[in-house]
Amino acid sequence: ELAFNPAMKSMKKLWDEKKVAIVRGVGYPNPDRSHFSSMAKWQTASPERHINTGWLGRWVDSQAEDSMLAISLGSVLPPLFAGARRSGSVLPLGGLVIPRGTLGAQCAQLAKPSRTDNSLMAAAATSMRNLFSVSTSVQPILQGPAPKSPDLPTVNGGNAGGESNLAQQLDVVSKLIAAGAPTRVWSVSLGGFDTHANEANAQATLLGVLSESVARFLGQLKSTTRGSDVTVVIY
Numbered sequence: 001e002l003a004f005n006p007a008m009k010s011m012k013k014l015w016d017e018k019k020v021a022i023v024r025g026v027g028y029p030n031p032d033r034s035h036f037s038s039m040a041k042w043q044t045a046s047p048e049r050h051i052n053t054g055w056l057g058r059w060v061d062s063q064a065e066d067s068m069l070a071i072s073l074g075s076v077l078p079p080l081f082a083g084a085r086r087s088g089s090v091l092p093l094g095g096l097v098i099p100r101g102t103l104g105a106q107c108a109q110l111a112k113p114s115r116t117d118n119s120l121m122a123a124a125a126t127s128m129r130n131l132f133s134v135s136t137s138v139q140p141i142l143q144g145p146a147p148k149s150p151d152l153p154t155v156n157g158g159n160a161g162g163e164s165n166l167a168q169q170l171d172v173v174s175k176l177i178a179a180g181a182p183t184r185v186w187s188v189s190l191g192g193f194d195t196h197a198n199e200a201n202a203q204a205t206l207l208g209v210l211s212e213s214v215a216r217f218l219g220q221l222k223s224t225t226r227g228s229d230v231t232v233v234i235y
Contacts, residue, residue, distance in 0.1 A: 004211075005203065005204055005207045005208075006204070007204040007205070007207050007208030007211065008207050008208065008210075008211040009211065010211045010212050010214070010215035010216075011210075011211040011214065011215065013215065014214075014215060014218070019218070026235075028041050028047035029047055029048070035194065039079075040079065042235060043055070043078060043079040043080040044079060052082065052084075053082055053083055053084050054078070054079045054080035054081055054082045054083070055080065056070060056080050056081055056088065056185055056187075057079075057080065057081050057082040057083035057084075057086075057087055057088065058083055058084070059083075059185075060081065060083045060086050060087060060088055061083035061084055061085050061086055065086060066182065067089050067129075067130035067133050067134050068089070068133075068134060068137060068181060068182050068183050069088070069089075069182070069183060069184055069185070070088030070089065070183065070184065070185040070186075070187075071088060071089045071090070071091050071134075071176075071183050071185075071186055071187070072088055072089070072090050072091070072186070072187035072188075073091055073092075073093060073169040073172055073173070073186070073187065073188045073189075074090060074091075074092070074093075074169075074188075074189065075090065075092055076090065077090050078187055078189075080187060081187060088185070088187070089130065089134055091134065091138065091172070093165075093168055093169065093172060094142075096131060096134055096135035096138065096139070097135070097139070098131060098132055098135045107128060107132075108128075108132065110124070110125060110128050111125050111128035111129040111131075111132060112125065113125055113126075113129075137181070138176065138181075141175050141176055141179045141181070142172065142175060165190070166188060166189075166190045166209055166210065166213040167209075167212070167213040167216060167217075169188040169189075170188060170213055170214070170216070170217040170220075171220075173186045173188065173217070174217055174220040174221060174224075177221065177224060177226050177230065178220075178221075178223075178224040178226065180226075190206065190209060190210055190213075192206055193206060210234070214232060214234070217232075218230075218232070
């Protein structure tokens with residue numbers, strides 16, 4: 001009695017290839033039906049009490065410090081990536097463009113560790129170093145094309161199927177995976193699901209974007225050596 005939304009043809013194809021698993025009926029005890037409470041519980045993995053760290057942020061805390069370890073695409077760090085001592089990195093779609101010239105030199109000076117720094121100054125210097133490190137690692141890779149999927153026809157130099165912000169985010173992820181980035185976890189997002197009118201059409205459009213973008217991304221990974229290393233979790 002269950003089926004995919006008709007807009008999710010690409011996801012159905014992945015299902016037929018046994019590449020999709022669906023976990024049904026996921027919730028949490030005593031729901032208050034608040035969007036905000038629900039998102040907090042999803043991202044912190046703490047259904048009973050409020051905490052300030054995300055479940056992936058706590059994992060970041062347990063790893064050796066590396067600004068490339070966990071990256072979220074966008075402009076705001078998701079609570080998912082917030083740790084008690086460290087957090088994942090946030091990468092704008094266009095990459096991190098660091099200042100040059102005199103300002104760049106001053107920022108680089110600020111980034112240097114010093115024995116006289118207090119804890120807050122040391123944290124600020126570390127953040128600045130991380131910005132320079134991520135920018136240096138990422139910018140050259142982002143200038144290149146995303147991997148081409150062998151499964152999709154090519155039109156005007158790009159994969160057919162249209163563009164969306166989600167597809168652009170996943171393009172960045174596929175480029176960096178193909179380039180051998182040491183990142184272990186990526187976070188991307190698609191907004192617009194909090195619908196209050198015209199829900200059937202809006203839902204179909206969004207689920208279609210999700211379906212096409214994820215299938216395109218997995219197709220891109222087929223042309224790399226890392227395709228079998230990647231698991232995508234959608235919630």
